[in-house]
Amino acid sequence: MKNQSMRINKILVCCGPGCLSNDSLDIYEALKNKIESDKPYISIETTVKATGCHGFCEIGPLIKFLPLDFFYCNVKVSDVEEIYQKTIKNGEIIERLLYHDQNSNQKIKSPEEAGFYKGQKKIALRNVGEIDPLSIDDYMKRGGYKALKKALLKSTTEQIISEVEESGLRGRGGAGFPTGFKWRQCAQMQNFPKYIICNGDEGDPGAFMDRSILEGDPHSIIEGMVIGAYAVDSHSGFMYIRDEYFLAIKNMTKALEQARNYGYLGQDILGSGYDFDIQIVRGGGAFVCGESTALMASIEGRVGEPRAKYIRSVEKGLWDKPTVLNNVETWANIPVIINEGASRFKSIGTAQSPGTKVFSLVGKVKNTGLIEVPMGMTLRQIIYDIGGGIALNKKFKAVQTGGPSGGCIPEQLLDLKVDFDSLDKAGSMMGSGGMIVMDETTCMVDVAKYYLAFLSEESCGKCVPCREGIRRILVILEDICNGRAQDEDLDLLIEICETVQATALCGLGKTAPNPVITTIKYFKDEYIAHIRDKRCPAGVCKELTIYSIDKDKCKSCGLCAKNCPSSAIKQEQSKIFTIDQTKCTKCGACVDICNFHAVKIGGALACR
Amino acid sequence: MENQQDFQYTRQISQQYPQDKRFLLAILQDIQKEYNYLPRESLYMVQEYMDIPLAKLYSMATFYKALSLKPKGRYIIKVCDGTACHIRASQTLTDEISKILKIAPGQTTSDGRFSLETVNCLGSCAAAPVIVVNDRFYGKVTPSMVKTIIDEYGGIYS
Amino acid sequence: MQIIIDKVKCEAKLGETLLTIARRNNIHIPTLCHSDALAGQGNCRMCMVEVSEGKTKKMVASCIYPVTKSIEVITNSETLTKMRKTLVMLLSARVPHNNTILKLRQEYNLPPVTRFKSDDEEECILCGLCTRACDEMGISAISTVNRGINKKVSTPFEEPSTVCIGCGACAHVCPTGAIKIEDIGEERIIWEKSFELLRCSNCGKPFITRVGFEYIKNKINTEIETVCENCRKDAITKKLRDIYGF
Numbered sequence A: 001m002k003n004q005s006m007r008i009n010k011i012l013v014c015c016g017p018g019c020l021s022n023d024s025l026d027i028y029e030a031l032k033n034k035i036e037s038d039k040p041y042i043s044i045e046t047t048v049k050a051t052g053c054h055g056f057c058e059i060g061p062l063i064k065f066l067p068l069d070f071f072y073c074n075v076k077v078s079d080v081e082e083i084y085q086k087t088i089k090n091g092e093i094i095e096r097l098l099y100h101d102q103n104s105n106q107k108i109k110s111p112e113e114a115g116f117y118k119g120q121k122k123i124a125l126r127n128v129g130e131i132d133p134l135s136i137d138d139y140m141k142r143g144g145y146k147a148l149k150k151a152l153l154k155s156t157t158e159q160i161i162s163e164v165e166e167s168g169l170r171g172r173g174g175a176g177f178p179t180g181f182k183w184r185q186c187a188q189m190q191n192f193p194k195y196i197i198c199n200g201d202e203g204d205p206g207a208f209m210d211r212s213i214l215e216g217d218p219h220s221i222i223e224g225m226v227i228g229a230y231a232v233d234s235h236s237g238f239m240y241i242r243d244e245y246f247l248a249i250k251n252m253t254k255a256l257e258q259a260r261n262y263g264y265l266g267q268d269i270l271g272s273g274y275d276f277d278i279q280i281v282r283g284g285g286a287f288v289c290g291e292s293t294a295l296m297a298s299i300e301g302r303v304g305e306p307r308a309k310y311i312r313s314v315e316k317g318l319w320d321k322p323t324v325l326n327n328v329e330t331w332a333n334i335p336v337i338i339n340e341g342a343s344r345f346k347s348i349g350t351a352q353s354p355g356t357k358v359f360s361l362v363g364k365v366k367n368t369g370l371i372e373v374p375m376g377m378t379l380r381q382i383i384y385d386i387g388g389g390i391a392l393n394k395k396f397k398a399v400q401t402g403g404p405s406g407g408c409i410p411e412q413l414l415d416l417k418v419d420f421d422s423l424d425k426a427g428s429m430m431g432s433g434g435m436i437v438m439d440e441t442t443c444m445v446d447v448a449k450y451y452l453a454f455l456s457e458e459s460c461g462k463c464v465p466c467r468e469g470i471r472r473i474l475v476i477l478e479d480i481c482n483g484r485a486q487d488e489d490l491d492l493l494i495e496i497c498e499t500v501q502a503t504a505l506c507g508l509g510k511t512a513p514n515p516v517i518t519t520i521k522y523f524k525d526e527y528i529a530h531i532r533d534k535r536c537p538a539g540v541c542k543e544l545t546i547y548s549i550d551k552d553k554c555k556s557c558g559l560c561a562k563n564c565p566s567s568a569i570k571q572e573q574s575k576i577f578t579i580d581q582t583k584c585t586k587c588g589a590c591v592d593i594c595n596f597h598a599v600k601i602g603g604a605l606a607c608r
Numbered sequence B: 001m002e003n004q005q006d007f008q009y010t011r012q013i014s015q016q017y018p019q020d021k022r023f024l025l026a027i028l029q030d031i032q033k034e035y036n037y038l039p040r041e042s043l044y045m046v047q048e049y050m051d052i053p054l055a056k057l058y059s060m061a062t063f064y065k066a067l068s069l070k071p072k073g074r075y076i077i078k079v080c081d082g083t084a085c086h087i088r089a090s091q092t093l094t095d096e097i098s099k100i101l102k103i104a105p106g107q108t109t110s111d112g113r114f115s116l117e118t119v120n121c122l123g124s125c126a127a128a129p130v131i132v133v134n135d136r137f138y139g140k141v142t143p144s145m146v147k148t149i150i151d152e153y154g155g156i157y158s
Numbered sequence C: 001m002q003i004i005i006d007k008v009k010c011e012a013k014l015g016e017t018l019l020t021i022a023r024r025n026n027i028h029i030p031t032l033c034h035s036d037a038l039a040g041q042g043n044c045r046m047c048m049v050e051v052s053e054g055k056t057k058k059m060v061a062s063c064i065y066p067v068t069k070s071i072e073v074i075t076n077s078e079t080l081t082k083m084r085k086t087l088v089m090l091l092s093a094r095v096p097h098n099n100t101i102l103k104l105r106q107e108y109n110l111p112p113v114t115r116f117k118s119d120d121e122e123e124c125i126l127c128g129l130c131t132r133a134c135d136e137m138g139i140s141a142i143s144t145v146n147r148g149i150n151k152k153v154s155t156p157f158e159e160p161s162t163v164c165i166g167c168g169a170c171a172h173v174c175p176t177g178a179i180k181i182e183d184i185g186e187e188r189i190i191w192e193k194s195f196e197l198l199r200c201s202n203c204g205k206p207f208i209t210r211v212g213f214e215y216i217k218n219k220i221n222t223e224i225e226t227v228c229e230n231c232r233k234d235a236i237t238k239k240l241r242d243i244y245g246f
Ligand SMILES: Cc1cc2nc3c(=O)[nH]c(=O)nc-3n(C[C@H](O)[C@H](O)[C@H](O)COP(=O)(O)O)c2cc1C
Pocket: A170, A171, A172, A173, A174, A175, A176, A177, A179, A199, A200, A201, A202, A203, A204, A287, A288, A289, A290, A291, A292, A293, A325, A326, A327, A328, A330, A331, A432, A506, A507, A508
C-alpha cells in the first residue's frame, strides 16, 4: 500500500474556464492545504498544481493523478477529504469519482481509455492541463524555450522562415493564410520599426480555445512570438487579449515577467544581442476588433474600425509599419515546428492543411469540451467518437463552425473532412474553432437570427452594405420567426445577402450572410414551414409555438405547475392540468421537467 | 464632494500612463473598473490630460462594450448568450429576469441594485446555460431557478 | 503604366486610385462618400468595380483601390448594377425622403421601399465625410457614436458642442444635405448651437462666424480682413485687371 502511495507525485487540478465555474479553485486550495498541513508528519512528495483546461469540461471539475495517470471527474469540495485519505495517502482509487462512459457503459480510469481523448492529437495544447501555467520551470521541463535557443543561436532568419513555410502552417485565426509566406513578406520590407502582434481577441460567441492556451500555457505563445519577431527583425510586440479574460491577462503578465527574468525576452535575448519585448493590450469588447486592421486601430488608441486591405499589413500595419499578426494558436504551434522540423509537422493532418486544430466542441453533444484533432478528421468522428454523440440521444441536425462568419453543416455532410478548404466549400469556414452541435430541438432560422442579431451589434457600422444590410436581413429573419413574413421575403433575403457578401469592406461584413445563406441552402424547408405554415418545427420560435398538455400522458403529478415561473398551469376540476395560453411565456420549463413527456409542443398560430 | 473624489481617482489612473494616444483605451478601462462607468467629469479630465478632443473620447466610450456611460447596478446579472447557451435556451432566462426585475437587457433597476446584461460566451459552455452575478457563476440554470438566484441578492423590493 | 477601364486604355501612375484614373478619362463611377478633398473613405461601396488580374477577378472599391500593376477594370457589369441597386434600395430604406438618394433611386429605376419601417426624419447615410472635415479643420466637434446598426454622428453627449466654431465645413461636404445649417440675419445655428455671424467689410453680407474668424486668425497667426470669399475673388480679379489691363 505504502509503495503505491509514493507513486502519486503530481496532482493536476483543472482550473480551466469550465471547471473554475464549478469551484475547482476551491478544490485546489483545499487539496493543497491538506497536503501542506500534513507534510511534516507524513513523507509524501506530492505536489498539487492548478492547471489550464483538461478539455473534458462536460464532467468537470477534473483532477488528474500522475504518474499513475488516472483521473476523477465531477469532483466537489466535499470530496477532498476522502481523496486525500484514500487516494493520496493510500493510493486507493475511489470508484465513484471515476468517469462513467455512457456509450461503452464502463468506468474509465485513464484519459487514454476515454473516447473523448482517444482520437485527439495535442500540439498547440501540448502543455495545457499538464503544467502550472504560472511556472516557467514547468514549461521548460517539457522542452520549453528549446526552440527559441535553436532559432536564435543556431539558425539564420532565412532558415526559420523556410522551416515555417515548409511546414505548411496556416493561420489558425480563421482565414488559413500561410504563416511562413506572411513572415517572408514582412521580412523583406525595409521599413522599420516592424511589429509583431498576437491576436487573442477571440470574439466568437461559442469559443474558448485561445483562452485556454493563454491561460494554460502562456509561454508557448511568448516563445512563438519571439521566434517570429526574430525572423522578421522586429523588436516590439503586442498581445491583444480580450478584456473579459482576466485570468489570461494575469497569467500572461506573470509569464512575460518570468521570460524577461530568464533572459528569453527583453534585451540581449540569450546573449544573442537581439532585443524584443511584448506588451499586453486589453481588448475593448468588440468582435470586430478581432479583424486585423480593426485590431491595429484599437491598439493605436482609436475606435476599432477596419480599413480596406488593398495594402497589406505586412507592408503597412500598426502605425503604418510592417506588421505580422497571428492568432494565439498559430503562435503556439511555432516552437513545435522549429523543434521537431517541418516534415514531422507536415506528417500530421492533410496535405493542404497540415497539423492539428483546436476546437471548442459544445452544444447538444454528450461530451462538451476543448479538443485538438488532426486536420482532416471528419465531422462525424469529432461529434460521435470524441463528442460521444448527441446528448439525450436526440437526433442530430446540424453543426455550426466558424462562429458568426461560418455556416451550418447538415447531416448529409457529416463525413466532410475538417480542414480549411473543405469547410469553405461547404459554405462554412474553419473560423477560429467554435464547433456547435445542434439537434432537432434547435431552430435553424433562430440560429441564423441569433448570429445576425449578434453581428448587428458587433459590426463597426462604417460601411453601408454591412450596417444597412445586416439590419434589414435581421428584420426579415425576425419577421420569419414571428410568422409575419411572406414568400417574397426569401428572395429579398438572398438578394441582400449576396450584395453584402460582395461589397462589404471587411471580413465581418463579407462573411456575415454565411449563417443565413447556409441555413437557407440546407434547411430551406424550415424557412418554408415558418413562412407558409406559420410553424416552427423545432418549437423554438415562441410566436409560432403553443405548449399544451397531452391528457392521455398526464399523470396529474403537478410537477409542471409547481415549476412554471409564470403560474400558467392550473388544475381543472377534472384533475387534468391545462396551460393558460395568455400567461404562458413559452419558456419550456414544463417540457423539461415532465417525466412523462406529456407537454406537447405544437405549431401553427393564426396569421396576424 | 463626491465629485472632488472622482477627480482624484481619475487623475491617479491617468497619470499611470504616458500621454500617448495608444493608452487611451487602457485609461478608460481602468476608470470604468474604478467607478463601474465613465463619469462625465472623468472624461473631461482625460480629455485634458491626453489633449484629445472630447468627441473622440465619446466615440470610443460608445463604441467599446467594455465601456459604459451609464452607472451600473450593484449586482450585475450577466446572462451568457454565447452560441452554446443560446441553443440551450438562454433567451428564456433573460426573459424571465426581465420580467421579474422589470428591466430590459442593458438597463438598471430604478433602485440601482440590479443591472441585466447579455454577454457573449463566458467559456463555460459545458454548463450552459450560464448566468453570472458579479463574479459568481450559476450553471445549467432553468427559468424556475431565476427567482431564487435573484432572492440571494435581496430580491426585488416591492 | 497603362490600365484598361471598360475597354479604354488609360494612363496610370503607381498608387493612384482607380476612381481618379476613371474620372480623368471621363468614365463615370457612382460615388456617395467620396470627396476629392477628403479622399479615402470607402464607406458607401457604390464605387465598387470589377478588377481582373490575369485569371483572378475581384470586386474592389475604386475610390480607395491603388493601382500597382496593369489591370483590367469593368465599371458597369450586370452584377455591379445589381449590387448598386441593392445598395440604393438599402439606403432608400434608411433615408426614405432624402433628395440625393431619391434621385439615385429613380436613376436606377427602383420603386419606393415599402418592405421596411423607416425613420421618416433620417437624412444621414453615415458616409463619414462630416467628421473627417471637422477633424481636418482641427476641431473634432463631432464624431461617430455607437457602432453597428446604431451608429450615428453627433456631438459629445448630444449636447451643443463647446468647441464647434460653426464653420459649416461638415454641412458643406455632406452629400445628402443632412446637416442643418441655418443663417438668419446675423445668427447661424448649426448642431443646435447659435453663433454670431460677421459681415463682409466689403459687401456687407454675413459670411463667417465670429468664433470661426478668430480661430482661423489664431491658427495662421496673422491679421486677416473680414472679407467674404466672393469679394476676395473679385478683389483679385480686379487686381489682375489693373495689372494686365484686360
Ligand atoms: C470579424 C472578424 C473577427 C475576427 N476575430 C478573430 C479573433 O477573434 N481571433 C483571431 O485570431 N482572428 C480573428 N480574425 C481573423 C484575423 O483578422 C486574422 O486573419 C488572424 O488573426 C490572422 O492570424 P492567423 O493568420 O494566425 O490566423 C477575425 C476576422 C474577422 C473578419
